[in-house]
Amino acid sequence: MSPERVFELLERVRSGALDPKAAVAELGNLPFEDLGYARVDHHRALRQGLPEVILGQGKTAEQIVGIARSLLAAGQNVLVTRLAPEAAPAVLAALPELEHDALARTALALQTPPPLVPGGKVAVVTAGTSDLPVAEEALVTLRAAGVPAERVYDVGVAGLHRLLDRVKALREARALIVVAGMEGALPSVIGGLVAAPVVAVPTSTGYGAAFEGLTALLGMLTSCASGVTVVNIDNGFGAAMAVLRLVRAPTSETP
Amino acid sequence: MSPERVFELLERVRSGALDPKAAVAELGNLPFEDLGYARVDHHRALRQGLPEVILGQGKTAEQIVGIARSLLAAGQNVLVTRLAPEAAPAVLAALPELEHDALARTALALQTPPPLVPGGKVAVVTAGTSDLPVAEEALVTLRAAGVPAERVYDVGVAGLHRLLDRVKALREARALIVVAGMEGALPSVIGGLVAAPVVAVPTSTGYGAAFEGLTALLGMLTSCASGVTVVNIDNGFGAAMAVLRLVRAPTSETP
Amino acid sequence: MSPERVFELLERVRSGALDPKAAVAELGNLPFEDLGYARVDHHRALRQGLPEVILGQGKTAEQIVGIARSLLAAGQNVLVTRLAPEAAPAVLAALPELEHDALARTALALQTPPPLVPGGKVAVVTAGTSDLPVAEEALVTLRAAGVPAERVYDVGVAGLHRLLDRVKALREARALIVVAGMEGALPSVIGGLVAAPVVAVPTSTGYGAAFEGLTALLGMLTSCASGVTVVNIDNGFGAAMAVLRLVRAPTSETP
């Protein structure tokens, strides 16, 4: 049972639309599976059209396998992010249905392919080659959610002509995920070129004063292009989720 | 002439849809007014349906008046943000058509009221009373752009019952701007309650380890609710612009 | 001889309650065992009802074994914390009486089981799976001190319904240790739900702007729930000790 459902229930009780008894009955049926180290929610995936996501970082291979197995057994799609190279072999050996993407550090099992989200493509843009792992994590997440996307790679601002060469793709996108490290200037330039939503993702590439992505993060937050939003350093998954919130938004209005 | 126009022109030349001569003619007509300290773009407002925005901070009252006067003379709407209390009297005396909002630190002149943006309300949410100036800046900006909005104030996470009392308004919003200082936890809780886009704005309220908004900023960036995006500290204007990008997005697809 | 004893002695001399000669005699009997690299205090454990604690970090396996052996020989209970995976085999091989907890990174020998501390359970709460090692360190420490505790795991604020599901356990606890990484918002929400003491422990989980626990630490320090206190990043042991100070406090008043 999602939080939305809990509060919706409560609202309906308050407005008189729902019999309190029925409400109480539902409250007793929370469909968690308690694994000791995690409490797995078997209904979320079905509700949101997104695979359940397991953040691999900070979990042992055993924990990842345990959670994924519980979800798969319930018929859900599963996405593992930040799957460390050390943990990957054990996880993949235990769960051969997972498709591994070493560059994106993800493992994905789509038991039920997601329906395609209409409304156009999302552009995933990178400044340089070392931003690829983060961009690919965003792409895998979008694919798992059924959102079509297009790569616009290696268009850093110091080579403005390469960016210029791809401006058509940028301007046709319904939303843009812009991935950059170093000084993180790319979202500022792109934010000035397009009217669509821009989600900026700083990456931890670079060295010295790049401070593992902090400089790119701060640069993006103070972007002179207004209306650019930012997610955590290297958080390609989070950027994709932010896009998912907005491409889904209209459908949530449908009666 | 906007950058979009420049590149669109170039594209049309490349595709053969436009005669190069005509393109060159247009390139010679950039409608800037050069004030010495600033180069004012008289066409942007008409194109984007948003008043021209003057960031008051870092400018003298004279500079603000000069830019605003140039824009007003061209028939545009004008929004001044971060208008310091010291600069406000001189600006308002020189330009009585500006409507001052002391709490939001804005001055606004809508010579042409913007058309109402359809699709539902945006919720502007605050954790506490001291977050109001930032929230009100977002509200003035949304109003200037014709986006309807609703206040959901004083619902900080330490008083979960107050938040609970407003959950209906939160869930009905098409997008949410969530303004909070201190530890910045509110977007995490709200991000878990709604499926719509959440733009988090950290504020510089608090003291000591709040570090003038840095703690709230970092907290929001590492939010455990996925898909929350973040703008700069105290940047109510930027949050409203981010929302504007997404509520406008569908209309940009129209042929 | 504890510092308390030294100053108590001095006080009794000053008040006339103790003969100075006797005081001086006691002062000559400090029961340290000097190992060169450490001066082991054989009386503290007996006085405080807690095993002597050896912080494993920063010590060689040889030093840990040396100190532990000295304490065990004196009949004391021993708790080793932050026992690095590299050092553990050598330590455990040398001292088979130690019980190792790999997740909590502790080794414990209870030669004299501690008496149970009355007054109810302490809740040890985590936001996510990767907070477990820190929570388990707190639990081992509480166990070593005879304080009963209950796990309330995986109740992060982005899934408010899971937290809601456990609110009874939270409200019945006499004190709560709340362990969270990322933005560290959990203590704010829990601090608003319960009246009992809340000790917040930031963890170094997360990446990027989590800055190895700094963000959670700052978030907890600026919690909008008043009266929440904080210990060092990943310091499950310290949180348990803080709880021990308060659950013991009443008994120290007994004549």
Add this chain to the structure above:
Amino acid sequence: MSPERVFELLERVRSGALDPKAAVAELGNLPFEDLGYARVDHHRALRQGLPEVILGQGKTAEQIVGIARSLLAAGQNVLVTRLAPEAAPAVLAALPELEHDALARTALALQTPPPLVPGGKVAVVTAGTSDLPVAEEALVTLRAAGVPAERVYDVGVAGLHRLLDRVKALREARALIVVAGMEGALPSVIGGLVAAPVVAVPTSTGYGAAFEGLTALLGMLTSCASGVTVVNIDNGFGAAMAVLRLVRAPTSETP
């Protein structure tokens, strides 16, 4: 209605102890007074035995007066903290029933004196004269909550003899609030001298490398005395609230 009440209600409904209808009736009566900029909770004070607390910082004098007036009209006690010298005259002129403490930067009105909390005194300890405002804020808060307290002032660690002179008072306290700036070493020394709970409060005194309290804060968090907990810089109020949680704790067990 407090959050505790909301969830308690819910729990009683779930366990069958409460008729759902009655619960729903109560849910419709949330006693907030909505002032626009704040939503005032008129029941909290009566429930918790503590005056409603208004954080003065970040609020205008008008907002402070508005909230305080609403609370006073409902018969509640009121405590204003961090009342800026600039705002104080207007607040005090509007509400003469408030008692101002300029050093502590508080204003207090106890319409119903709180009952005395039994169980002994709390020691409020300072390292130096410039820590006084923070310590006095803690003392006013404790007084407002009915907790007896004793000052132990000017006992910084560089003058160990002055600390030694007061060790009796320290050891008799049921809990200690230790306020210090600069390097913040006092809680480490006191934490080694007493077994009772120690809440450390860093202050923003000092200059240069004191970094406005950051150094004291970090020093207290890494204290070599185990079980010391820490609150935000200059947060005397928060330290008093933490103590209130623990001195109240036993009474919450009473059926």
Add this chain to the structure above:
Amino acid sequence: MSPERVFELLERVRSGALDPKAAVAELGNLPFEDLGYARVDHHRALRQGLPEVILGQGKTAEQIVGIARSLLAAGQNVLVTRLAPEAAPAVLAALPELEHDALARTALALQTPPPLVPGGKVAVVTAGTSDLPVAEEALVTLRAAGVPAERVYDVGVAGLHRLLDRVKALREARALIVVAGMEGALPSVIGGLVAAPVVAVPTSTGYGAAFEGLTALLGMLTSCASGVTVVNIDNGFGAAMAVLRLVRAPTSETP
């Protein structure tokens, strides 16, 4: 006597080109004027073709006047930088020969106009209006040194078309001083457009995550355009001096 002279002397003694006696005689004639709070070097200006520069910040009006008067009496040109608005009236009243530039915060007296440095113009570029004071400080310094310069103002990267409009001026410059605050992206874009030396100056404009210029500074240091160099935040004077080193360099080769 400059350090160059001292070491040159030494070199000539070592090579046998200079009689040691003569060298020693010169060493006894250091032409400092000791004002107590400063030791004024009367020969430097003549040697370097630059006015003596007095950093106004950190000096009292009296000290500034004292040093300037000593230099003027010796017939030198004088440039005061960072002349605080509070100190300016007293300084200007005492020394009416100084020409004040309130925007640049400079005061300049050119008793001997510097000869024009050949080789083309230096472009001084700004991203926005609030970068003007720093740019103007650079311009006054260049003027004092006889280096011709051209303003290219208000060409921030979020409005790429305005930058495009001035690309000719950028590409014709022999060196560029690029002044920008916020995320500091302008030098990256310009560094990719021109082959000439680019000296980037971060400014303390902006708010929140701009951290008073730190973000721009770090962004410039990690610029993806190679060969961009950086000076201190707001250091327009330093940027001009860096340019002076390179426009002078060829002449120092002349025998």
Add this chain to the structure above:
Amino acid sequence: MSPERVFELLERVRSGALDPKAAVAELGNLPFEDLGYARVDHHRALRQGLPEVILGQGKTAEQIVGIARSLLAAGQNVLVTRLAPEAAPAVLAALPELEHDALARTALALQTPPPLVPGGKVAVVTAGTSDLPVAEEALVTLRAAGVPAERVYDVGVAGLHRLLDRVKALREARALIVVAGMEGALPSVIGGLVAAPVVAVPTSTGYGAAFEGLTALLGMLTSCASGVTVVNIDNGFGAAMAVLRLVRAPTSETP
């Protein structure tokens, strides 16, 4: 096609010097080779007289080899910087024409030796032995660009006599790259001794308060010698590129 060419083209169209048709034709011929993970520009090297540079950090050995092979096949010179010791064997095995410098962490292939840049030597100066890798990276880059250079090593400011011993070499240099870690004081002293351009490179040597080069970086930025410019920590390549901009500058004036 370089950005310069794009804009030059545009300028010529605007001025009437170029037929728009011809311009459009050229625009269709961007000579990128798209490798998927990178878009290689085959013309840049020929234009700038510098090998194409591949930043090895953040790229896999496969990516480095792929880009380098594409460039070499097009007849270009190639410089790989920050080639990690782990990646080097695979890269060198695949491309035996690369000359490896383990200390500088570079790999270089000069298929067409660059013409010697006239105008004198550049001095590459270090404070200590541990600054060598960074200095050598600068030297390899200068060599690849045909700029003659001279080593002035191990002349840290605490041994002023060693610096004094080399002052002649310093003063004869047309530009200086000054590499130092720890407190980064060397550029300040050298900046006071010479009139030529000084590019300071902080290094990440040292420990503790050196903070991996941050201290040296900040020290160099606040150098009391005016006109010193700074590049990123350990960025020997960037310093060489900055020098290249200035030694090339005069030739760009030639008609």
Add this chain to the structure above:
Amino acid sequence: MSPERVFELLERVRSGALDPKAAVAELGNLPFEDLGYARVDHHRALRQGLPEVILGQGKTAEQIVGIARSLLAAGQNVLVTRLAPEAAPAVLAALPELEHDALARTALALQTPPPLVPGGKVAVVTAGTSDLPVAEEALVTLRAAGVPAERVYDVGVAGLHRLLDRVKALREARALIVVAGMEGALPSVIGGLVAAPVVAVPTSTGYGAAFEGLTALLGMLTSCASGVTVVNIDNGFGAAMAVLRLVRAPTSETP
């Protein structure tokens, strides 16, 4: 009674050299005067040959006057440091026996002139004019303690010849206090020139990347001249006290 006395007493009791009764009697006579906000120690000055020092910062004028009056009444010398310009008039009006030094921000009353400390002069060295207040604070403190000192001012490392001109004074000093802001390089150079103790004092002069003295502080801590020690930013008083410890050291050995 000083801590030394307390422990000395204790030692003598332990060794049998003192009768415990006598010791206890002494323990009852601690000569504090308790002013409520401070506990004034009337014996310290006589013991240490130094005036009692009152840190003015963080104290009200009333508190400063109260403490000073108590000390003066007991016949002691008094030194007030960091006396804010706002507080000075009230303090000086109340206590006309205080001699004010506005530059050093001190007030001093030497009722009993200190005996001259033998062994040579201490050099107080500054890099620039804005370091004077800190240097003068050190000088006033040394004078109050009877230590002869010599000023060596305005010898920053970018003008090595001015430093060279004063090398004799530097080398004759028995100890050196070296005061510098900006990059803080002066102690490194001086530390390499002299064998005597060097106490480095960073100052908060400078702007931007000087970070209010942090850069100088870090630079001095990582000085490449070994054996340089550092005190807090702007802490001229502390540097003088450090020197006092070492010039006194030999006399403390005398039986």
Add this chain to the structure above:
Amino acid sequence: MSPERVFELLERVRSGALDPKAAVAELGNLPFEDLGYARVDHHRALRQGLPEVILGQGKTAEQIVGIARSLLAAGQNVLVTRLAPEAAPAVLAALPELEHDALARTALALQTPPPLVPGGKVAVVTAGTSDLPVAEEALVTLRAAGVPAERVYDVGVAGLHRLLDRVKALREARALIVVAGMEGALPSVIGGLVAAPVVAVPTSTGYGAAFEGLTALLGMLTSCASGVTVVNIDNGFGAAMAVLRLVRAPTSETP
């Protein structure tokens, strides 16, 4: 030839005490041995009575061996500090005359034992076991310089009685090196107990908010005990050198 010698020479020339010709002759005989990567000074050891010190960190084993061999061949004593465990075997195999101390990470060869420095012992004090490597580095350095020293270990402030037990040793020391990590409070307490010089050394022990020694460093710099000086984190060598400057100081006065 040391810098002192160079300037002394210059002084003697200036005063007429030395014939310039003789001076020039000496200037031609700088006894460096240039190894390419380092310039070894063969006279310094003899002058200062200290072995030449090689900072092992940042140097390859080959470089360390090269420098050490050159020094040993010239008959000097050699001390290698921060000799990494990886580099040690190669260094020790090449130079069997080096005595390795694995805990202190040093290698020492005393070909000429240093004369004993008179005047009493230096106390090297630690707070805990993990501070030992740094303390031992100080001890090896003192031994290499002939300064007698005494260990006072494991006397952290949370166990005041252990400190009290060693107060005699502390008070008899002519100077104290106080090594502590975590909050770094020990120098504050000791600084209040003794009148002799106290050099504080922060260590990088601890975790979380200890920030690898930064917290201890800042705590020591803001110590409330006046006159405590500080060296870099983990810099036991530097602390010993600071002590060496002061124990040597009197002898430099001898005619």
